[in-house]
Amino acid sequence: MELGGTPAVGVMTDAFVDAAELMARVLGLPSCPLAIIAHPISSATDAELAERALRAVVQAERLLGRDSDG
Secondary structure, eight states, X not given: OGGGTOOOOEEEEGGGHHHHHHHHHHTTOTTOOEEEEXXXXXXXXXXXXXXXXXXXXXXXXXXXXXXXXX
């Protein structure tokens, strides 16, 4: 999306941030913004996943220069 001119934010767990940043550099997006959530997600409960999703949205809004109030 970013390469096409549409602002985007990646979502990554904290265990894989280094790998995500490396991949972004390899793809030509060294400053690709990332919303970072807690790892792991495979064993998280529905409530934990919902909390992490909300945190990712709040981070994405901040990274895109928007506020959570719309």
